[in-house]
Amino acid sequence: MLKVSIKMLAIFAAVFMSSGCDDSANNDEQNIQIVMGTSADMPPFEFYKGSDIVGYDIDVAKAIAVEIGIKLAVRDMDFSALVPALQSGRVDMVLASMTPTPERRQVIDFSKPYLTLPLVVITRDDVSIKSVADLASKKIGVQLGSTHEQFAKDLASKDKSISVHSLNKLAELIQELKIGRVDAVVMETKTAKSFQKMNENLQLVPLDERTVSFAVAFPKDSKWQEKVNASIEKLHIAGRFEEIRQKWFSN
Numbered sequence: 310m311l312k313v314s315i316k317m318l319a320i321f322a323a324v325f326m327s328s329g330c331d332d333s334a335n336n337d338e339q340n341i342q343i344v345m346g347t348s349a350d351m352p353p354f355e356f357y358k359g360s361d362i363v364g365y366d367i368d369v370a371k372a373i374a375v376e377i378g379i380k381l382a383v384r385d386m387d388f389s390a391l392v393p394a395l396q397s398g399r400v401d402m403v404l405a406s407m408t409p410t411p412e413r414r415q416v417i418d419f420s421k422p423y424l425t426l427p428l429v430v431i432t433r434d435d436v437s438i439k440s441v442a443d444l445a446s447k448k449i450g451v452q453l454g455s456t457h458e459q460f461a462k463d464l465a466s467k468d469k470s471i472s473v474h475s476l477n478k479l480a481e482l483i484q485e486l487k488i489g490r491v492d493a494v495v496m497e498t499k500t501a502k503s504f505q506k507m508n509e510n511l512q513l514v515p516l517d518e519r520t521v522s523f524a525v526a527f528p529k530d531s532k533w534q535e536k537v538n539a540s541i542e543k544l545h546i547a548g549r550f551e552e553i554r555q556k557w558f559s560n
């Protein structure tokens with residue numbers, strides 16, 4: 310009798326302990342939150358719909374978080390504040406249509422690219438820009454801290470008739486374009502199309518065959534990088550990126 314109850318107790322303890330362990334493991338995972346920084350001024354990738362931040366990148370980040378089994382918190386800031394936020398550890402990762410560059414790679418890390426798009430300039434109907442050559446003597450608007458700013462500054466360093474105006478938010482640049490304070494704004498094609506749809510009399514001009522990629526950015530030596538890369542791969546194969554693409558890019 311005594312033998313039996315000891316055995317029972319042992320089984321009970323084993324079951325209890327193992328289920329206890331499982332629970333705490335699950336809870337731990339679910340309680341871990343990954344803080345994502347973004348600059349929610351760039352439709353259809355990251356932008357405000359009412360008080361919510363939505364878009365392609367947000368859906369990609371949510372899918373990654375589900376895949377890894379963690380919570381996602383989103384912090385909005387100026388684009389130029391994102392790299393410093395990664396460096397200081399204020400955010401764990403960035404999805405903000407950010408393009409990996411050698412300069413950025415010196416201070417932060419990137420995932421594999423999750424998207425590649427053509428670069429364009431958006432300009433008014435009354436401005437005659439047909440190609441990069443026509444940017445001579447133009448005022449070019451760019452987002453502060455972006456690769457577009459670097460691109461425009463490089464042009465301006467070769468052609469002194471070009472001037473570069475850097476501002477924090479893309480919507481501010483579109484405003485400047487509409488009132489004639491800049492002649493063209495550099496951005497990715499899908500975003501330019503979104504702004505074109507929201508505003509009259511704007512046209513898009515492709516910049517040669519130039520394309521840019523977007524990747525997830527991390528602080529150096531992040532513990533998340535490998536997990537995020539693995540989940541990006543899985544999501545690709547599972548067709549989740551295609552679904553997200555359809556959702557945000559169809560019309």
Ligand code: ARG
Nearest residue numbers: 348351405406407408455456
């Ligand atoms: N792809 C460009 C870059 O990496 C611009 C990204 C701007 N992103 C944004 N959310 N406003 O510099």
